[in-house]
Amino acid sequence: MKTVATLATGSLIASLATAQVVRFDIARRETRPGQQKLGRRQAKTYEETITNDVQRGGYFATVTVGTPPQNLTLQLDTGSSDIWVPSSSSSVCAKSSPSGGSRGGDGETSGGDQGCSLGSFDPRKSKTFDDVGKGLFNISYVDGSHSKGDYFTDAFEIGGATLTNMTMGLGLDTDIPYGLVGVGYALNEAIVAGSQMASSAYKNLPVQMMDEGMISTNAYSLWLNDLDASTGQILFGGVDTAKYKGQLSVIDVLEDSQTNAFTSFIVSMTSLTANSPSGSDALSSRKLPIPVVLDSGTTLSYLPTDLAIQVWKEVGAVFDTETQMAFLPCDMENSKGTFEFGFAGPNGPKISVDMTELVLDLGEGDNVPRFKSGQYKGKTVCQFGIQNFTSEPFLLGDTFLRSAYVVYDLENNQIGMAATDFNSTKSNIVSFPSKGAKIPDGNVVQNQVSATGPDSGSATAPTYAASKGFQSVASIKPALEWAQLAVTGATTLFMLAGSGLSFL
CATH class of the missing domain: 2.40.70.10 (Acid Proteases)
Known part of the structure; x- marks a missing residue:
């Protein structure tokens, strides 16, 4: 968490x-x-x-x-x-x-x-x-x-x-x-x-x-719905088939590499693609396939630094060296770009996350910080929902999980995953019939690709064909500029909101 x-x-x-x-x-x-x-x-x-x-x-x-x-x-x-x-x-x-x-x-x-x-x-x-x-x-x-x-x-x-x-x-x-x-x-x-x-x-x-x-069995499903949703659900012992699109893809939970035991919900993230009206980019990392933890107690998502930097460049996020966080203008929530997360190889589930789930407010009214210089001067500052970690554990938190319906099967050490049906008003609850029963409405992914260890992949700079489409809503330059954002009297992010501070 x-x-x-x-x-x-x-x-x-x-x-x-x-x-x-x-x-x-x-x-x-x-x-x-x-x-x-x-x-x-x-x-x-x-x-x-x-x-x-x-x-x-x-x-x-x-x-x-x-x-x-x-x-x-x-x-x-x-x-x-x-x-x-x-x-x-x-x-x-x-x-x-x-x-x-x-x-x-x-x-x-x-x-x-x-x-x-x-x-x-x-x-x-x-x-x-x-x-x-x-x-x-x-x-x-x-x-x-x-x-x-x-x-x-x-x-x-x-x-x-x-x-x-x-x-x-x-x-x-x-x-x-x-x-x-x-x-x-x-x-x-x-x-x-x-x-x-x-x-x-x-x-x-x-x-x-x-x-x-x-x-009946040690399993539950999670439907967080979107950021501004009025309803959502955590269902112990069952699956609500009306809360997702298509069929659940079932993938393996990975054992902890140090203990060789099942200790957390680690799955293999095998791809990340940036899509926008201007094009698509397959993003890369030396750590792909990446072991990631599906964690509802984490509000943001944390990826390897080389991968996070590519994501930030696609959306035009700027990195603050003092808070060690990436920020972007709040109007980027209107961007038409999406990020598609892929799991367990080409046959596994793919979950698209749009910018409305990734642009997070830092305050309200007079407490909203603003960029005071650089390419975003005068714009309100929002926190970006994808940040970086330099080492494991890499985490997919609420900024990812809201876009996925996830079934956690602790008996069979499996995860069921499908694209969420945002704001669904229907319900069709199917319970697990017995201990160890398979995930209802689940289809086990064949030829799964597992995380193979640190630095097993290669990092190649994409063409950033999607960048213009992501950023056109904010009318900004497509290339990432590492603006140095000074925050007077603040050394950690929690001090930004509620204090009336502005970005310089």
């Missing part, structure tokens, strides 16, 4: 659907975090409205923990595997947080949040709390943020689905003022990393849901 600022969605609606399927719908709401509405929709189905904080980015669900229940709003994360909650006694919850609630140095200030505004957990107030691992919970994220404390068991409820003895982490020492719901592989749990022993793994949320008969 690597959280950065973005306008993701407004909220989540969590609901328990039919037998063997647990559904969490995503919806945009104007309510504040912590407000919720519970309503019975039909037999064994409940609707829960929860608000996503646009300053933090990501997708959040309101849950209850303990007996009697305490309300908390937690971020949903496919890139981690623990549920953890901030303790009410932690320093980040007891006072105002300087970063305003952002994770590490990647997010933006939330403008005056006091401590843990999305809720914290007080174990002294729960009669079913049981501390089962003092000092054993210790998790760190790519952006440098962390949470440390104890493991405990207690009641956990979301959308009418109640687990009476859920293992969770208690953040006693954390710089993150909200918790997470990690739904990845159990081998990616913090306790496994700490002990270096697979036997330390416990039953995390999807495994526990399966064991308690809520779902």
Whole structure:
């Protein structure tokens, strides 16, 4: 997980659907975090409205923990595997947080949040709390943020689905003022990393849901919809065939190269093509095929530097050496260009991502920064949804995932993927019939190409035939100019928004 600022969605609606399927719908709401509405929709189905904080980015669900229940709003994360909650006694919850609630140095200030505004957990107030691992919970994220404390068991409820003895982490020492719901592989749990022993793994949320008969197998599907969507869905134990186009292409999850085990949702990205009205470019990298993690807890996408530079040049993005981020004018969201991501070779799925999903606001009204010099002088500044990493893990976060319907099958170690059907109002839920059953409506890709290791490909500069078509909307030069953007008094991106600062 690597959280950065973005306008993701407004909220989540969590609901328990039919037998063997647990559904969490995503919806945009104007309510504040912590407000919720519970309503019975039909037999064994409940609707829960929860608000996503646009300053933090990501997708959040309101849950209850303990007996009697305490309300908390937690971020949903496919890139981690623990549920953890901030303790009410932690320093980040007891006072105002300087970063305003952002994770590490990647997010933006939330403008005056006091401590843990999305809720914290007080174990002294729960009669079913049981501390089962003092000092054993210790998790760190790519952006440098962390949470440390104890493991405990207690009641956990979301959308009418109640687990009476859920293992969770208690953040006693954390710089993150909200918790997470990690739904990845159990081998990616913090306790496994700490002990270096697979036997330390416990039953995390999807495994526990399966064991308690809520779902038939350890699998779920993700439909985030577009950036301004009013609805979306995370469906445990099933697939909604009305939320994507065509048939699901099923590809293999790759084992971690260091542990030779399945620890995260790594797939082989084998191509990236830039398409626009002026032409197409097959972009290249020395690291192709690239192992990439499909991670809903990361708001941006992070590619190898040689590949990211080609992407930036196509769209005319400029790189700020101080924040180490790429930016572009906000009117580029009107560009007709798209990027097509290919997986597992020529027979695998191909997902097109357009610029409306990749141009992310940094503020509103007077808080919007502007370019004060260079080719974009006077234009409002937006963050670009594709950034660079210099080494693994490379990540495809929400800026990619909104364009794909993704099925995560942890039993068979497979991913089902298809182009999303944006703003679909139809629903056709098909549950997995049994443990280990194949992905419904899935077609296994033949002759899959796997990631073969570092620097196995070659980087060749494209002709940039698509560049003019991408950038014509903004009437700018097709070649990338590395504008040096000075940000007075700011050393990290989260300080850009909400401060009224402008780019020089």
